[in-house]
Amino acid sequence: MKNNKVWEILRPYVMIGPAMIGIFLFVIYPMIYLLYLSFFKYNLLNSAMSKYIGFSNYIQIFSREDFYKSLLNTVIYTGGVVTLTMLISLLIAVWLSKRTRMNYIVQAGIFTPHIISIVSVSLVWLWMMEPNLGFLNYVLESLGLPPSQWLQSSKTALFSIIIVSVWHGIGYYVLILVAALQGISPNIYEAAALDNTSKFRVFHRITLPLISPQMFFILIIMTIGSFKVFDTVRIMTGGGPNNATNTLVYYIYGFRTTNIGYAAATGVVLMAIIGILTIIYFWLLSRKVHYQ
Amino acid sequence: MASIEFVNVTKEFEKKEIIKDLNLRIEDGKFTVLVGPSGCGKTTLLRMIAGIGPQTSGSVLLNGKDISNIAPGKRGVAMVFQNYAIYPTMSVRENIEFGLKNNKVNKIERKKLVESISEAVGLSEYLGRKPSTLSGGQRQRVALARAMVKQPSVFLMDEPLSNLDAKLRAQMRIDLIELHKKLGTTFVYVTHDQVEAMSMADTIVLMNQGLIQQEAPPEEIYHEPNNIFVAQFIGTPPMNIGELGVDGVRFGFRPESVTASTEPVESPFTLQGEVTTREMLGSETLYQIRYKETSFMIKSLIDKFSVNQKIHIGVNSDKLYFFADDGDRIHKDHIHYRDYFEALRGY
Incomplete structure (x- = not known):
């Protein structure tokens, strides 16, 4: 009897135990360790020589110009990628939302970049963006337009990376939006037609509100993802030229051997920024998102 | 308007x-x-x-x-x-x-x-x-x-x-x-x-x-249904339809226009059959009556008949309908209407 009662109480904890161990080992422990490291001047060769320095790392972050530069780059990159992807994928999704064979083919084509490794994508675009022999300048010239320096000028490098990221990700978001658009009952559009609704008003007052949950999801997922951009920068520019494409994660990567404590502190700051941004989104937009 | x-x-x-x-x-x-x-x-x-x-x-x-x-x-x-x-x-x-x-x-x-x-x-x-x-x-x-x-x-x-x-x-x-x-x-x-x-x-x-x-x-x-489809679509249960055996003509009557009794009834169309199912609906009762190879539904205000009981049913002439082999209604002014009516007496 008594044993039974103990088991009754323990059972739920035993059941979630395996999952909790996983979460603790792979999520909570690394996060706490990151936070812990950020308070040290860490010595890689001899960890016993590591020194607790309090908030010095954080003070250093907020007083260094290169941090602000990479933060600014990241914000511009995120803004560019999120805006362009949302706009373009919405346009394409509206275009593809009719269920025809042609649309299925086009949709598969647009989705394909998403299944290619970002490393391959970056390399291919790296060649295409080569200023002298690259395909993109060849196209520009044959159209009679002035060629661009693409990745080799600090003016255009960040935008070039934005293009690659948008191209790579768009198929996935088109897929989500097409599904959302096809989920809207045709009766609603018929009712709107009988209500003498103009095309613009149908889109603005009916279509957009009905896909707002998916748009909101994309906004948040993409903001978080874009803030952590790394692979394209690593492969295509290495943060250059002249730090023009140095983003936060790449910035952290730069200190991976020289100053672990500082890198950890920057990581914590990045986490905080993403967290705050997400909260702001919810706070600003949750009233405009219609869940059914 | x-x-x-x-x-x-x-x-x-x-x-x-x-x-x-x-x-x-x-x-x-x-x-x-x-x-x-x-x-x-x-x-x-x-x-x-x-x-x-x-x-x-x-x-x-x-x-x-x-x-x-x-x-x-x-x-x-x-x-x-x-x-x-x-x-x-x-x-x-x-x-x-x-x-x-x-x-x-x-x-x-x-x-x-x-x-x-x-x-x-x-x-x-x-x-x-x-x-x-x-x-x-x-x-x-x-x-x-x-x-x-x-x-x-x-x-x-x-x-x-x-x-x-x-x-x-x-x-x-x-x-x-x-x-x-x-x-x-x-x-x-x-x-x-x-x-x-x-x-x-x-x-x-x-x-x-x-x-x-x-x-x-x-x-x-x-x-006054135009054809068998209309006759059977309207009304619950639908109109009973039977083969007359002449020219492919079919006859029909509504379950609710039947007179049912344990005694023989006086009607142009009568038959004696056995109750196979009984559904008590409250004010009315539905019976399924087996007669030879077919069965008919009847709706009656009398709820005292029981399953397996033999009862007599009768339908008045104005409640009987005839349909040609293509399903269209045969009206009273049709030249063979009387013949079909007589044929039904021998059903």
Whole structure:
């Protein structure tokens, strides 16, 4: 009897135990360790020589110009990628939302970049963006337009990376939006037609509100993802030229051997920024998102 | 106020003809019910009037004017959909006034209309609510209010009651009859439910496989069916049909027009059969009677017959129907009518 009662109480904890161990080992422990490291001047060769320095790392972050530069780059990159992807994928999704064979083919084509490794994508675009022999300048010239320096000028490098990221990700978001658009009952559009609704008003007052949950999801997922951009920068520019494409994660990567404590502190700051941004989104937009 | 006319209308879906060369006139101010089994083309006709599923060929006239090229929103028709098709992201008020806003009705007028209509359908307290917080019956009324507020000349309704429970449906039937009486506009109502058709219609248009089987008031549809399909579609249980054995002719009688007794009955058509099932419905009782190879349903006020009991049934001559081998009705003035009648005596 008594044993039974103990088991009754323990059972739920035993059941979630395996999952909790996983979460603790792979999520909570690394996060706490990151936070812990950020308070040290860490010595890689001899960890016993590591020194607790309090908030010095954080003070250093907020007083260094290169941090602000990479933060600014990241914000511009995120803004560019999120805006362009949302706009373009919405346009394409509206275009593809009719269920025809042609649309299925086009949709598969647009989705394909998403299944290619970002490393391959970056390399291919790296060649295409080569200023002298690259395909993109060849196209520009044959159209009679002035060629661009693409990745080799600090003016255009960040935008070039934005293009690659948008191209790579768009198929996935088109897929989500097409599904959302096809989920809207045709009766609603018929009712709107009988209500003498103009095309613009149908889109603005009916279509957009009905896909707002998916748009909101994309906004948040993409903001978080874009803030952590790394692979394209690593492969295509290495943060250059002249730090023009140095983003936060790449910035952290730069200190991976020289100053672990500082890198950890920057990581914590990045986490905080993403967290705050997400909260702001919810706070600003949750009233405009219609869940059914 | 408007009459509707279909002239040689044909509708194809992916090369399949759903409706072929159909002609129909729906009268001004009448409550017309299009009824038939699913896939018979009744909703297709309704969508043609609304303009949201235009005909392949032929024309649809509203008050004698061809409306084929007029946008749905400019036809002066309003529609209530089967699933209501309420705008889910708008409040009840926004739903009702959406059409008015599109038609640039000014704010004061709009407010007045929305308030009087929502008062009429009992939605005043719910104007600020989102549709997802309403019950099925309330959503139904939002859909109705949204249609009414536009003051259309034609009301189109596509099985509006099919998502409601039985009790609410009975109530809504009465409400709709009253609404029609009050507004006096043309109502076109689509349903597969013969009870709805019989109870509400001024005129029933009974369809099957894209063809109009009969177009008549409920009484006439019930008492004078044009063919076997109509005879069996209307009435629960449907009309009993038996083979006469002459020229492929079939005879029929309604379960409720039978006299049943344990004693032999005096009637032009009588038979003695055995009760195989009994369904007590309250005021009436349904019996299935086996006679030779066939069985007939009868509906009787007498509930004392029991299963396996032998009983006599009889049907009066004015309650007997004859149908030719193609299913069409054989009327009393047919030259062989008396012969068939005599043949039935020997059944």
